[in-house]
Amino acid sequence: MSGSSNLVAMKKIVQQLRFEASINRVKVSQAAADLQQFCMQNALQDPLLTGVSSSTNPFRPQKVCSFL
Amino acid sequence: MGEMDTLKKEADGLKAQIEAGRKAVNDTTMATLASGVAAAPRVQLKNRKTLKGHLAKIYGLHWSADNRHMVSASQDGKLLIWDTYTGNKVYAVPLKSSWVMSCSMAPSGNLVASGGLDNMCTIANIKGASPKTLRELDAHEGYLSHSRFLNDSEILTASGDTTCCLWDLETGKQKVIYKSHVGDCMCLAVSPDQNTFISGACDSSAKLWDIRDGGCKQTFIGHTSDINAIAFYPSGTAVITGSDDCTLKMYDLRADQEVNGYQDAALNAGVTSVSLSSSGRLIFAGYDNFNCNIWDSLKAEKVGVLSGHDNRVSCIGVPDDGLGVCTGSWDSFLKIWN
Numbered sequence: 001m002s003g004s005s006n007l008v009a010m011k012k013i014v015q016q017l018r019f020e021a022s023i024n025r026v027k028v029s030q031a032a033a034d035l036q037q038f039c040m041q042n043a044l045q046d047p048l049l050t051g052v053s054s055s056t057n058p059f060r061p062q063k064v065c066s067f068l
Numbered sequence: 069m070g071e072m073d074t075l076k077k078e079a080d081g082l083k084a085q086i087e088a089g090r091k092a093v094n095d096t097t098m099a100t101l102a103s104g105v106a107a108a109p110r111v112q113l114k115n116r117k118t119l120k121g122h123l124a125k126i127y128g129l130h131w132s133a134d135n136r137h138m139v140s141a142s143q144d145g146k147l148l149i150w151d152t153y154t155g156n157k158v159y160a161v162p163l164k165s166s167w168v169m170s171c172s173m174a175p176s177g178n179l180v181a182s183g184g185l186d187n188m189c190t191i192a193n194i195k196g197a198s199p200k201t202l203r204e205l206d207a208h209e210g211y212l213s214h215s216r217f218l219n220d221s222e223i224l225t226a227s228g229d230t231t232c233c234l235w236d237l238e239t240g241k242q243k244v245i246y247k248s249h250v251g252d253c254m255c256l257a258v259s260p261d262q263n264t265f266i267s268g269a270c271d272s273s274a275k276l277w278d279i280r281d282g283g284c285k286q287t288f289i290g291h292t293s294d295i296n297a298i299a300f301y302p303s304g305t306a307v308i309t310g311s312d313d314c315t316l317k318m319y320d321l322r323a324d325q326e327v328n329g330y331q332d333a334a335l336n337a338g339v340t341s342v343s344l345s346s347s348g349r350l351i352f353a354g355y356d357n358f359n360c361n362i363w364d365s366l367k368a369e370k371v372g373v374l375s376g377h378d379n380r381v382s383c384i385g386v387p388d389d390g391l392g393v394c395t396g397s398w399d400s401f402l403k404i405w406n
Contacts, residue, residue, distance in 0.1 A: 010075045017082035026322035029096045038303040042347035047391045059116035
């Protein structure tokens with residue numbers, strides 16, 4: 001009966017919404033400040049921000065050795 | 069009929085309650101907070117390597133945990149495993165079905181997974197004399213859009229049948245099924261602590277799941293079209309989503325809402341893929357318009373672009389050590405930038 005399966009589905013949706021409505025939320029100011037702090041703390045170790053020097057760049061095209 | 073109406077009323081009431089709860093903690097914007105932060109340097113990344121070898125559109129790529137190898141999947145019917153330092157192909161895994169949509173590599177480097185319109189996730193062992201199919205995970209009723217290994221015996225999959233699933237690779241059976249989305253699941257990402265994962269779907273929502281008990285913990289709304297790409301912020305406390313609505317959004321898990329949006333009136337191409345630099349400051353987003361835009365995650369400003377592909381950028385990835393970013397495209401090439 002599609003009627004009763006719709007009912008079952010709807011009950012599940014309501015149950016899920018009840019759960020989601022009950023969670024504790026942290027203020028955006030606090031959450032955003034923490035994200036920002038994480039970013040800043042890790043910035044110096046982020047190679048794509050600081051740049052990768054040629055000598056340590058593993059992707060740099062290999063230099064070709066030539067015999068003089 | 070009465071009971072259905074009562075339930076619908078309750079659902080609407082709960083949605084309003086959630087909206088009110090989110091508004092109550094929405095005391096500032098990320099942009100306001102970030103105004104005091106120094107601008108990210110203008111990012112000029114160079115194309116260091118172009119990996120050539122696929123003969124058709126590339127649909128997925130995934131870096132190995134060793135930061136050096138990478139697996140890519142193409143509709144030419146092959147998975148290729150690359151040594152990105154030399155540009156050489158190390159293994160080629162022929163696929164039974166060429167309609168592949170995603171690929172992934174286990175943290176150990178021993179296994180790779182692929183799947184697509186065959187509705188299956190095929191696991192291959194690449195550490196023998198030649199790649200061998202280990203398992204065919206066959207229970208999804210829709211296409212396989214994404215997969216990620218937890219370890220050599222467990223893998224998560226996302227499917228067009230609107231569910232995600234955790235599989236036991238010893239038995240080949242489903243362990244946990246994650247049901248709540250009402251649209252095709254397009255992408256998933258595992259939290260740094262491996263206790264939760266996040267999924268994005270064609271119902272325009274992203275959901276946070278408890279891996280072990282299968283429960284949906286939080287649902288994030290706001291996008292107005294399919295979410296094609298999703299990634300965890302390295303802190304594990306936020307997620308970034310990319311959508312066909314041409315925008316990216318950052319949702320904070322603790323504030324339970326969107327805290328930043330990345331969009332540009334001039335941009336009218338859908339986002340196909342997303343990846344973050346190791347500090348989370350830079351967001352790399354691939355678009356349908358052949359480019360990859362680089363966003364400052366805090367200030368929500370565009371700070372660079374990776375251009376060089378001749379077709380849609382379908383996948384992006386940054387290795388764990390953050391030393392570069394790789395883009396994969398429908399033009400059949402993979403490019404590494406730093």
